[in-house]
Amino acid sequence: MAMPVRILDGAIGTELISRGLELDAPHWSARAIAEAPGLLAQIHADYAQAGATLHTANTFRTQPRALGEGWAGALGAAVRIARDAVPPECEILGSMAPIEDCYRPDLSPGTAARRQHREVASALADTGCDVLLCETFANGPEAIVAAEEALATGLPVWLSLTAGPFGDLLSPTELARIGKDVVSTGVQRLLVNCIAAIQIGAYVDAIATLGVPIGVYANAGREDEALGWGATSPRAAEAYADLAERWELAGASVIGGCCGTGPLHIEALAQRFG
Secondary structure (H helix, E strand, O other): OOOOOEEEOOOOHHHHHHOOOOOOOOOHHHHHHHHOHHHHHHHHHHHHHHOOOEEEOOOOOOOHHHHOOOHHHHHHHHHHHHHHHOOOOOEEEEEEOOOOOOOOHHHOOHHHHHHHHHHHHHHHHHHOOOEEEEEEEOOHHHHHHHHHHHHOOOOOEEEEEOOOOOOOOOOHHHHHHHHHHHHOOOOOEEEEEEEEOOOOHHHHHHHOOOOOOEEEEEEOOOHHHOOOHHHOOHHHHHHHHHHHHHHHHHOEEEEEEOOOOOHHHHHHHHHHHO
16 A cells, blocks of 8 residues: 655755845855845745645755854754744754765765764754755765764654756666665665656656655756746646656655745645645
């Protein structure tokens, strides 16, 4: 019997941009924590209104390497903003990201990233997150140490792998090979994220036989694919939900959106799987 689908929220970074906040590296979406907390809270609230019950705090870039001094305070503030913006029955996921560019796995320090992931995992656990979400990993050794340090907190841990926005970093077979190693750490759920919605189905299929619950949150793809970004409309959202039906049939029991998606996409998912 298929598990009921739980609805994850959509993008934070690209949604901040679409609402007028300029973002740049290395801080990226973390700028909003101090500079536009009201806007960040509104985005979380809009996702809850759309039907999401799983909400990822804006901690993707609240890391020592990205923010330097003050990173832990920003991390705590991001979790509080998310918690206060959504209904109490919603769950808050603390995001743990690769410490270098998530689309440049060749730059990853691999297992040498362990200490920083331990610091971030511990800080997120102290905020009272419900789940730790290690997300957008394409480097296997770093994904493993992130999962291990997150699990050491005692919280439920989900880990999400990516093959890059357009699937050019890893084949489905290569991603599943990393996924198998990740599952061996004891993570509760394995996901794939930030691969174009029209391409991500093969990656969902590839992780579906690894023995743990799975999930998916795709990016909207190129604008000419009319699924998001410049085509954020009810029609685009319905096209995204159409693709999500395949992911659900493959076994995904958590479905949301990544870059280029917004509240309309999440509303379409909630209506489709509610």
